[in-house]
Amino acid sequence: MKLSKFLGGVAVVAAVLTLAGCSGGTSSKDSKSGNKTEADLAKAERVKTGTLEVYAPKGKNTDYLQESLKIYNKKYKTSLKIKAVDVAPNVPMVQKITPKLVAGEKMPDLIFLQDSNAGSIFNKFEKNFYSSEDYGFVKKYGSNFYSAKMNMLANVAPSKKTYGFPNDWGNAAMFYNDKAFKSAGIDMDDIKTWDEFIEAGKQLKAKTGKNLLFMRDTGELDLVNYLTEEQGLSMFDKSGNLNLLKPEVKKAYQIIKKIQDADLVSYGNSKDYTAIGQKCGAIFAGGWLASYQANDYPDDSGDWRIGKVPAISESAKSYSPMSGGSSYYVPKKSNNPTAALQFISFALTNQDCLASYMDLSGLPANTKAYDTEASHKKFAYYGDQEILQTLNEISKDSIEGYAFPYTADLGNYIEAASYDIKKNGTSVDKALQKQADEFVAKYSIKVNK
């Protein structure tokens, strides 16, 4: 039932008011304006003028779009403009767009959405967006992007059709204080596995007093995810069922326990994790940390390096754990969807545009970006390391994962399990079982054994 029909139902009350009285019924007419298919739009001529309204967080992402638009206008002799509306990613973006989607209100032409939020939006509003797959973007350019990114986007919508235009992508990397390790007599290039890393940590602590890494006081979460994903297991399978009780997760807890038993951990609140990590030997985080570290702790310039997360074992393949990413989406009910589709396809695939994103410390999901000169930039903070190349190598080994509406919520349950294990001494099996039971009850999904 349309909302407008319901409004008619309460018209007895509303009749008093001319204001509300004349309000019903407009929505169904409007929604037909988005009737052109993606295939039609793909054949459409290049739009010359107009303003693209974009919802995106102000900063590097809006700067990148403006920069790309300059290149685009020059190349196609168009005179498009961008009107960027500053909306913080994550929950505020969801809060901003969902009322419009429910009400059938006019949407912006482009929306910047984190992959972790896309699942819950597309679970309800798939019909309201243009598909990048039907538009031909995936066929034409898909193979240039990280396969993990494209796999993620392919699984956002319930129909398993791809809607997103892939913007950035990050995998977890190991940021380490090379200077501190060197002073403890360790060459981090030799450290390949977690066992070696823990041994190095003991030496680091003995020589410098530094702890090896940060863990949450409230129950560790990130390392559980990272260590599990390294073994090629995502917390959810393709159909959305829970993998929390698999042996890979238990293996992850074994390694965590080893680190804890060796007394190499600085515990703290998750909000302080970069601040505390800065004083440890290593921080595990997505590539985004690079721009923060240089900004917040300029005194440590030159000491740090970036590398791959240590492997679980030397023999098996080690995957790079996911950290997160974002994509652009084109709503059907907007003023300039054709121009938006044309522009965003260009911005995400043109090497000059991608280079400008990297200059702004963005991490494009398009691998072609890493052929450009900009991607070989040397970062003084990391001892002139070409960190964009390093991060690209890491992302090539990314695990393939999925984003469901409840993905983010699982973190709270893993944290609770970790807390239970560490503070109450509950066995790993029991703690995980308890949380898994609660989680599957909440979301009516299955748990894989």
Place this chain on the structure above:
Amino acid sequence: MKRKIFRPTIIYLVLIVGLVVFALPYVYMIIAATQNNATILGEKINFTPGPYFMKNLKEIQEKYNYVKVLWNSAFITIVGTILSTFITTLAGYVMAKYRFKGSNLIFNLVMISRMVPGFAVLIPTFYILSKVGLTNTYAGVIIPGLASTTSVFMMRQYAQKFPTELMEAARIDGAGEWTIFLKIAMPVLTPSIITTALLTFMGYWNSYLMPLVILSDSSKFTIPLVIQNMTQNSYDPLNYGALMAILATSVVPVVLIYMWLQTKFKSNGIDSAIK
């Protein structure tokens, strides 16, 4: 009253401890606005002012056009407060002083709707506003706050203390009901109206969700939106000093307005709300 429970020095000591506890967060806000990340994120909390206040202000002005943002917030808040206070004062007064068909029903509906959380009505409210073309306008932000049930409830309580005899005397003199309200009730109720207005003012000034969903133009944004955009943007590093500068410059003026009204009207208002 000759109750000597405590000696004056102890009383003052207790009151001053309370003073420090309540004032401290405001003091810290102002101090931190003059610091940079290194100091604010530093090992120990630091109460010495730093030299970064102007730099922080400059940053928020350049990045968010902060003066315009302040203006937007002020405009929405002042217009909204005036309209809402007038409407709810009228309604509260009528509910206290008149009996008419449906008056009980209205009162009960007001009481029940006070218990419905704001999230629950967000989408329906947006839907209605969008149907009457008020999205992306100041009016769209102002209107949802006008019929404040809390204000009506408070004004009804206040107005009950207003002596009915005054109304009757005026009627004998031939005054109409509107005249009685405007010329007699309003002046008598002024301190209570100010109190209600202050809470409405705070409601508009701090409101976040409505402006977020209604306003789609960065040039119309209000202070809470900018605060959220700063703190929730996980893509660019946060300057905590700049954040504190926004908090300080948005909280302190309101505190000053409150203190000024306090001295001007003496009564604290909720006083008379409870009989």
Place this chain on the structure above:
Amino acid sequence: MNKRRKKITNFSKAAYSMMLPFLIFFIITILIPTIMSLWFSFSQVSDSIDFVGLSNFKAIFKDPLFFKSYYNVFIFMFFSIPITVLLALIFAVLLNKPTIKGRGFFRTVYYLPAVTSIVAVSSVFLTFYNPTGLFNAVVTAFGGQPIPWLTDPFWARVSIIIISIWLNVGYYTVLFLAGLQNISGEIYESADIDGANSFQQFFKITIPMLKPVILMGMILSTINGLGAFEVPNILFKNGFGPESSAVTVGVNLYKTSFEMVDFGKASAISWTMVIVAAILSVIQFIIGGKDNEA
């Protein structure tokens, strides 16, 4: 009050015209949305609204977190309200003494938390709760061990309770002051003659006289506490806190609305809140009796 009620006049036409502005906006922006949200709670909400019967309610009752969130709120209220009331009574009694200088100033500063944004306040408290923040500096200065404010389930609850006390004491103080000013001095004087000491007077006269005000404040705080989400959301990145000790009904509602984007379920949660709040109001009415009407 009852006597006055009877004198209420009967000028319906003028009354209607004075009510009209409020009624228009009340119906459009509150009443209709409220009815719609009730309808949402029986529906699946996307770009169309499809009736699904009781399934939203069944789904929320299946989630252990739903009950935990109510449990948490009642824990918070159980501890924060009595302490708030006690502190506020102390401040109110002290500020009621005519001999105290600067009463207006103290009262104003105490009332400030009630007029400032909870977001701003919580952000500042967040820095105070840091392991090396202000509170631990005070604790260690007095020779104590640093307290894991935000990282231990027990202390996480304490942290929330402290903020909510801080936010509410001033409001209650002013509320009680007004009530105290209505208690005539004669009652105390005759108590003095009967030889009652200050503490006896406080418990035998002051508290009983303030009972309706205290009760009203308690119920209002509980209703507000159900919906509160800002404090846990800012103190704990996910609003959960260690062992989900900080999850309020408001946090659960927030997450269901804007992380899950499930407005049907969110509306169902909202209406459980309405029912609980209604029950509390009825209790208040019964205990408080007529003199506390509304």
